[in-house]
Amino acid sequence: MSNNTDSAAANTATPASAGVVLSRSGVFTGVRWGDYLGVAPFLIFAVMFLVVPTLYLVVGAFIGRDGTFTFQNIVDLGTPQIVSSFWISIRISTASALLGSLFGLLIALAIIRGRLPSAIRSTVMTFSGVASNFAGIPLAFAFLSTLGRLGLITVILKTVFGFDMYKAGFNILSFWGLTITYCYFQIPLMILIIAPAIDGLKKEWNEAAATLGATPYQFWRYVGLPILWPNLLGTISLLFANAFGAIATAYALTGSSLNIVPIVLYAQIRGDVLNNPGLGAALALGMIVITAVANVIYLVIRTRAERWLK
Amino acid sequence: MKRSKLWAWIILILGALYFLLPLVATLLFSLSIRRGTYSLDAYTNVVQAPAFQQTFTFSLVVGVATIVVGLLIVVPAAYFVRLRAPQLRPIIEFVTLLPLIIPPIILVFGYIRMYNSSSLLPLTNTALGTNILLTLAYVALALPYMYRAVDTGLRTIDVQTLTEAANILGANTLTILVRVIFPNIIVAVLSGAFLTLAIVIGEFTIASLLNRPAFGVYMQNVGANRAFEPAALAVISFVITWIAMGMIQLLARFAPKTAPRTD
């Protein structure tokens, strides 16, 4: 029925509007180069300030001191100092990604599914938008003021409760100190990303599971978490990459006492502390590979997860 | 059945403690420069320091330059991709993801290698050249946020009909962009701009490695040498971030909406 009317409309329309169609396609062929002209600044910028500089480093990682192709720089990444810096970076990134995801998920579940007053939800979401941008120097200062040797919590615990955190082995300039600090932007990022996915969990799925005899625990075990799982996994890898590339907070917090990869690279760029420009490039390549893999995992999983939650 | 759940409140309170304690601690710490009493001395020390004023102005100027350059690059691209060259969309979207994938320290490392004094385009030779490089680096950092903001703005208006209407009235492409499209997406653009400002103003890594006298570098310096002033700086920059994000929230209420074409 609708087919008939469509083709009828097309038939009558063709002769009458042929002139218009022609002139329109004329305009389009004329402007086609203009279209690319509009996109050109963007593409030129991307090539000159995103793609080529990165490739430059990637290529540089395979060029030796004598200017010839070599794998020596990659091999040299195996020195104990660099290996340990990658190891501490990976540990901090993993810990802050896992903790950030866990607590971010719990908070998101609480505000969306906990039947809290609706104002709380919008407050938390707004705060998350701000706090996820708090990474950097000021965040380090804030945590020094809180958990540093003279920080508020440290002092209160010592004077009021007689508990000295620093004597008990805690140090803000350590693995755990940095992890706790990173969670300050990791948790909000998790909340921002996972909230739409939790919204995508339809109320009817709970109800369908309930009529089929499932307890709330069984619903989450067999339905809720499996549906969120790809999103969770993807977001964890995004948070991992986010922490792995971050430097400002760590640098302001610990100076150079905690040798995470970006800080080693920072020192290398400033003063070639590794005494080998090629090795610096190889270090950069290592970072690119790790963050790129984590990001690609995120993107791939997210695209696959989207078809479920349509 | 409609009661709030106890576990939700517990998590919320724990979360609030974690997120609010550092803010409170920083505030109290910044006021404690004098023994036994609260005072604003740390703030006066910070604000009166010439270095604070100079670096803050510098970062503000770079931030504004970043927004202008960014818009000049992003708006035409987003407009043409939406209207005339949708086949370029995957490429453009991939490019806007790159700054999220490549850490800033890698970008600036690449710049230093590529645009040094012995290269074809020796931007790092002069202060002006380095400032330009810094601005372009920030454009790269802000690219994902700016593109998304502009693209969202374009999605809420009917770009195609507006363009065709202006075309029939005799406007050329530049006129359409400047006088028709831009005014309609100004709110979206502004929220992208404020986000950019929030990111750029305290940025440390790139500015430091390019040796620019930026606010982030200044803050790091103060942090290494003073005890209470860093807390005051942290409070100041939190306030700036809040203002910038608050502006975005506020702007969202004024977003114009013509009937969007569902495509």
Add this chain to the structure above:
Amino acid sequence: MADEFLHIENLVKSFNGNTVVKSVNLAFNKGEFVTLLGPSGCGKTTILRMVAGFERPTSGTILVEGKDISPLPPNQRKIGMVFQAYALFPNMNVEDNVGFGLKIGRVPRDEARARVEEMLKLIGLSGYGKRFPFEMSGGQQQRVALARALAPKPKMLLLDEPLSALDAKIRVSLREEIRAIQRELGITTMFVTHDQEEALSISDRIVVLNAGHVEQFGTPFEIYNRPTTRFAATFVGTLNTLAAKVIDPATKSVSIDGQIAIIPSLSSAARSGDAISLTLRPEAISLANGHARDIVLDGTVSEVAFLGAVIRLKVNLGENALHLDTFNDQHSPPPRYDEKVKITFGGSDILVLGD
């Protein structure tokens, strides 16, 4: 009474002081297919959700086989439910969706697999077990949802507008399928819809609901032909209302736009000069092509709608206008616009309604 299955007594539900279900009493027989029919906001879905256990009644009782089920949470009520938006679990394929209730109920694996197979056969989707919901059409998904609800052999089936999200054609075929499956299994079913045609075609009995109370509870035949309230009469099917004036109660004569008619069912309490309204179904009226019934009126055709098997005419009588349906007759074309016609109907076709 022996085979009474569901008994709802004085059921009331208020949300924040707003009463959406007002003292509803209903009794379903075992194996019966009962439809709750009404406009949106009439409380039909709320009643269904109270039976399912998702809403707690403000007062009143729901008895299933004589037992009060209100203390039971939804997951212990042994109820099968189908939702408007399918609500299949997107992370599971068809087999796992259908088998979900069996897994929760710890049915042995072999037995569960056989049951799933049986269910898929029942809904005509054998061989689709490995598909995922997003790979299927809406109609297929809803059939899987039906199989999932039925697999654990629930005592009762609740259908919450299961056809509303589907295309018109699939809606008709799936409703026939649902009815056939329901008959085959003999499961007591509560079906919620706002679509009167759906309700009339599928149900053993229909509950017509309006603003939280029951307007009428009866078979489709009773609801359509002998509506007891004006709401039931107008909500189900098309209804003509004619304004008339009583001339003489003794002779049961009334005036309709100046034309005299004798109404045998005219109330003896009517007095001369009273304004009354007469209500008629369109199919009760016909064109008086030589065969007049009790009442004949002159009018002018003001609309001709050719619907295929039926032609619906609108005839102006002056102040009043009537819709009437005539069957299509390929040998005689319908009257034209502005043509003068005579219409006729029987006195017993006039519906007498309380308000």
